[in-house]
Amino acid sequence: MEDAIQTLVIQFKTYAGTDGSPNTLSKDEFCNLVTTQLPNYIKGRDARAVEKLMSSQDENNDGELTFSEFWKLIGQLVSEKEAGLS
Amino acid sequence: MEDAIQTLVIQFKTYAGTDGSPNTLSKDEFCNLVTTQLPNYIKGRDARAVEKLMSSQDENNDGELTFSEFWKLIGQLVSEKEAGLS
Numbered sequence: 001m002e003d004a005i006q007t008l009v010i011q012f013k014t015y016a017g018t019d020g021s022p023n024t025l026s027k028d029e030f031c032n033l034v035t036t037q038l039p040n041y042i043k044g045r046d047a048r049a050v051e052k053l054m055s056s057q058d059e060n061n062d063g064e065l066t067f068s069e070f071w072k073l074i075g076q077l078v079s080e081k082e083a084g085l086s
Numbered sequence: 087m088e089d090a091i092q093t094l095v096i097q098f099k100t101y102a103g104t105d106g107s108p109n110t111l112s113k114d115e116f117c118n119l120v121t122t123q124l125p126n127y128i129k130g131r132d133a134r135a136v137e138k139l140m141s142s143q144d145e146n147n148d149g150e151l152t153f154s155e156f157w158k159l160i161g162q163l164v165s166e167k168e169a170g171l172s
Contacts, residue, residue, distance in 0.1 A: 001123035004093040005160060009168060011087050023170050037087035067171035068161060074091060075157035082095060084109050085153040 008074070011037060012067055024064035030054045041077040094160075097123060098153055110150035116140045127163040 015033040016025050025033065031050055034042050042050055057073045058065055065073070079085055101119040102111050111119065117136055120128050128136055143159045144151055151159070165171055 001094060001097050001119075002126055004090040004097075005124075005127075005164060007090040008087060009164060009171070011090075012171075033087075038091075040088055041091075067168070068165060071161035071164070072158070075154060075161070078091060078095060078157070079154060082153070085095070085098075 009067075012070060016067075021064060024066050025054075025070060026064055027051065027054060030065055030070075038074075038077070041074075041081060095153075098156060102153075107150060110152050111140075111156060112150055113137065113140060116151055116156075124160075124163070127160075127167060 011033070012025070013022070015029045015037075016023055018029050018032070020026050031047070031054075034050060034053075042053070045053065053073065054065060055061075057069045057076075059069060097119070098111070099108070101115045101123075102109055104115050104118070106112050117133070117140075120136060120139075128139070131139065139159065140151060141147075143155045143162075145155060
């Protein structure tokens with residue numbers, strides 16, 4: 001499990017480091033990440049729905065997702081996808 | 087990233103399915119999981135601290151961790167461990 005967690009952390013940092021703040025995801029970085037890395041988890045969502053997904057987790061509303069906010073979002077997508085888990 | 091997420095989901099289900107409810111972790115299942123799968127994330131915590139960790143996330147206080155509660159807990163452990171992420 002630790003390897004899997006590390007994979008998620010490293011990927012987050014890779015995308016977060018593309019522009020601006022190296023530890024948060026901008027809207028572009030977020031869209032890039034989910035489109036490339038999580039295609040099955042955002043299936044059926046168009047670009048607008050993906051942006052909405054991001055803003056739903058951007059608690060302090062600064063247009064950037066912290067790792068915490070990103071982590072919560074994945075948890076939510078997994079719960080949607082996996083029947084029986086919540 | 088999807089493979090890494092799947093690994094976490096599958097491992098959660100494997101441990102959660104050991105006794106009682108197949109979709110939640112009992113105290114024993116939780117202790118087993120973190121000791122075996124997350125040794126570096128709980129380093130420095132004794133058995134009592136590990137139990138406390140579980141109860142800190144058990145929001146409805148039923149002695150079982152749902153996937154959501156478990157996911158939040160991992161997010162918290164990662165933030166503790168990774169400097170700069172929160």
